Amino acid sequence: MAANTDANTEANATQVSRPSNSPARTMQSGVWPDLPAALSEQAVLPEHADYWRLRSSYMRVGTPGVVLRPRHEDEVALAIGYAGTVRGELGTAVPFSVRSGGHGISGSSTNTDGIVLDLSHLRDIELLDVQAGTFRVGAGATWGDVAAVLTPHDLALSTGNFGDTGVGGLATAGGVGYLARSQGLTIDHVQRVKLATADGRVRWVDAHHEPDLFWAVRGGATQVGIALEFEITAPRLHSSSGDAAIIHQHIQYQVSDLPAFTEAWGDWIRAAPREAESFLMIQPAGNGRAVVEARNVWANDDTDAAIPTLQAAESLGRVLGNQAQICSYPAIIPTPRQQHTGQQRIQMRDVLVDRADAELGAALAASLTHSATLLTELRALGGAVSDVDALATAWAGRHQEVLAATWVHPRDIAAIDASFAPIQALGTGMYGAYSSDTRPSAAQLTWPGETGRKLRAVTEQADPDLLFDQGLHLRATPTQ
Ligand SMILES: Cc1cc2nc3c(=O)[nH]c(=O)nc-3n(C[C@H](O)[C@H](O)[C@H](O)COP(=O)(O)OP(=O)(O)OC[C@H]3O[C@@H](n4cnc5c(N)ncnc54)[C@H](O)[C@@H]3O)c2cc1C
Incomplete structure (x- = not known):
């Protein structure tokens, strides 16, 4: 996903404002229980100079009451205990968020007036x-x-x-x-x-x-x-260089018939060796046309083996630009180490779809006509993803061929739903962490059937009081 940087982070920081009865204030005035001494040293309150750096995630501007930054597991255990005490005294409405990288799409790794447990010190x-x-x-x-x-x-x-x-x-x-x-x-x-x-x-x-x-x-x-x-x-x-080298092909197509293009792309990637992966970004280009950016990866630097597949990709549509290079794996995953200021102000939706075919292409085309839609994505699944039994892990979607996602303007929920509706209708599963949708229906699609039943049983034991009930959570939903 491309980053949309908000360079004016200082200005963002000065926007902190909170109601006078917010937990941050009540903590200072003694209504919140005192922090254990071992946590105080690493606790960042709103008046702290570092607060503006730590309050937000990539997708959401946060105003937590306190950010706790444990340095080791004992402090994590203390923080969990402290969160339980706060919620025991002030009620379970006080949010508790867990943050690792801060890139969560639902924005649940920060909150308003609650506790954020920031794990960025645990990075060895x-x-x-x-x-x-x-x-x-x-x-x-x-x-x-x-x-x-x-x-x-x-x-x-x-x-x-x-x-x-x-x-x-x-x-x-x-x-x-x-x-x-x-x-x-x-x-x-x-x-x-x-x-x-x-x-x-x-x-x-x-x-x-x-x-x-x-x-x-x-x-x-x-x-x-x-x-x-x-x-x-x-x-x-x-790889021949001994440096995790891959082949990266970047093609830009102009597409006037998205159903036919999607069918051809699906046929191509289905028949391709597993070394091949393909991600598509599809944007409307006016007059019913679309511009499709394909990022194709061959998972080693064996050009002889790769060329038939990469050449076949060039015949999937009208090519506007085409580049292929051998590069090291990190070169294709940009790591700008951005400050998080809630800079990516979009909503996202995704589903897993059984087959990449003309029907999916028609749904993509319909979604792109909606004024709230920014772009749609397809990511090929199958291959080694499908080798694993659907019940072997809590990721249930092992048979689907493709992840389809839409980036949507952050308008009202009705516009967002309408934008994604044509694609949603084809979904037989969902990747919960690639969506802003945290409604019960999303949890049911992410953890359907036996996966959902087992996950519910495990979490009822592990977290009986729903301490970790932030964002997408299965137990917000009725039993299936
Ligand atoms: C720009 C961008 C690109 C992305 N690209 C991809 C991609 O290519 N492939 C892909 O699979 N996903 C992708 N994602 C989705 C991403 O993997 C998930 O949102 C993931 O949860 C982010 O992890 P994080 O630690 O950065 O998030 P955070 O914001 O820190 O956390 C997100 C949520 O994960 C949970 N969580 C965080 N840390 C822990 C922990 N230590 N233990 C238990 N739960 C925890 C919490 O519920 C938290 O609210 C992308 C997201 C963004 C914003």
């Missing part, structure tokens, strides 16, 4: 076994940081298309990246997770230790608890 990355590709990473690191550490060892992990995205949010939610067809989702490579639950306990969970929690934290996002560290195995790319 350690290669445990270079040969096996195993590394340990703190939730507060970014995927750009991870790629920089892995690349010199010819290792690359499918994460997202933007390096500033946080490890904690993405590695608990899914992870649909440029290497998805060859490697699967990010969560498919997670071996162990150090997890803090609502009772303040911190422990490693994996396939043998509390396997239900391990199942749920891979796709169930924040509902299970707070992931503090991950052990992950990154695949080796087998």
